[in-house]
Amino acid sequence: MSLADAARTINATAYGYISSWALLTAAEQRVFDRLPAASSDLSDTYPDADLVDTWFHTLAASGLVEHESDGDTWSLTDDMAKLLSGDNSYADYLGGQIMQQMTPRLMSGSAEQNVLAQVLADPESRRGYEGWFADADEAHAYQSSQYAGSLGPAKALAAALPDPTGRVLDLGGGWGAIARAIAKRHGIDVDVVDFATVIDSAPPADSTVTFHDGNALDPSTWPTSTDSVRYDGAVLSYLFSSIPGSEHDRLLGALADRGVRWIAVHDFMVGGGTWAAAWSLQHAVFVPGHTSRSSDEVNAMLQRHGFTPVSTGPLVDEMTTLTVGVRSSTE
Incomplete structure (x- = not known):
């Protein structure tokens, strides 16, 4: 492995939480149910269009959404829509259990501590x-x-x-x-x-x-x-x-x-x-x-x-x- 490949490997792990954060937030907010849409179409909930576009570019980089040829509209492929939109979708699981329960417990815990670090030091907790x-x-x-x-x-x-x-x-x-x-x-x-x-x-x-x-x-x-x-x-x-x-x-x-x-x-x-x-x-x-x-x-x-x-x-x-x-x- 070259030095550059080693750095890419480290970065893929170290920064993977950002795309995960973007996905879990989208799932929790049920934003996939509102696609296709341009960022301006979502201004009733998200007033900063640039921030919304940055959010969706992060999702697009992971292959989760697509940017339509008009340069404004964001959409899901048919297969992604089957998984991430509608009632009892995979997005409900990601936005519910993972974003609202698992993630806070792993990252902060009830005492604003990193629970993994806490458990490694004190398994009986x-x-x-x-x-x-x-x-x-x-x-x-x-x-x-x-x-x-x-x-x-x-x-x-x-x-x-x-x-x-x-x-x-x-x-x-x-x-x-x-x-x-x-x-x-x-x-x-x-x-x-x-x-x-x-x-x-x-x-x-x-x-x-x-x-x-x-x-x-x-x-x-x-x-x-x-x-x-x-x-x-x-x-x-x-x-x-x-x-x-x-x-x-x-x-x-x-x-x-x-x-x-x-x-x-x-x-x-x-x-x-x-x-x-x-x-x-x-x-x-x-x-x-x-x-x-x-x-x-x-x-x-x-x-x-x-x-x-x-x-x-x-x-x-x-x-x-x-x-x-x-x-x-x-x-």
Whole structure:
């Protein structure tokens, strides 16, 4: 690598936050819903046209918007419009959970400190998602944007499952984006277990999806502990990255004890793409005892509990991995 290439590499990382800031702000402000438009068309909200144009030039440099041939109008390509405009779009996720919640916590925290630096120095300062979601308003803000961002990946996950033949358990399933997709695609019932502050504000679902107040880490709160319910399979989406690493193996063992035929683990796995490790780091800032896992490590844990990995691959490009383990018989 030449000196110039080294400098470009450093700058791409050091200054990447600026384009990210521009995108997240645009998502939070829902400005993509107003395109195509010239900066002057947005003067009711943004009176400084030059500042708006500078903002959009930053977005254009990242390939997010285009400058029309008239030299005034900014627009989205058809594909960008599908992702960044309209209700329950990816922009809702970026502007909600990422801009309003993740970014402040990573950069400033509640005490105007760099939370990453704070956690590196004092790992015990993390309170985890259970503490975070104890606040119903915080839980609602997080889940509403998470739900919007999960609708597309949920369909891909549902399609990748090993033909479920019975009821499915979705642990830590939030508002049930994945549960709804599984129920719709496979015509089966799905139970979602999550905190009351999470599920109490979930959008209405049809009778195939049932929400249960419980803790994914506490099998005594799962429906299997009180009902004569047997599950064909279980889904753990973004769960490993949200709980202490010491709980991963125990959780798989508890599912094996309940006789599930298959387990699907979907998460940010180290080595699983450009942004996988970055997202693992982001969760590590919040979760006490967080452990980043590679897909090989997850598959090894599945094998220890009698599940043979049958598929492992990317789900969200350059970000998440889905691995599915199946056992030939259940006790």
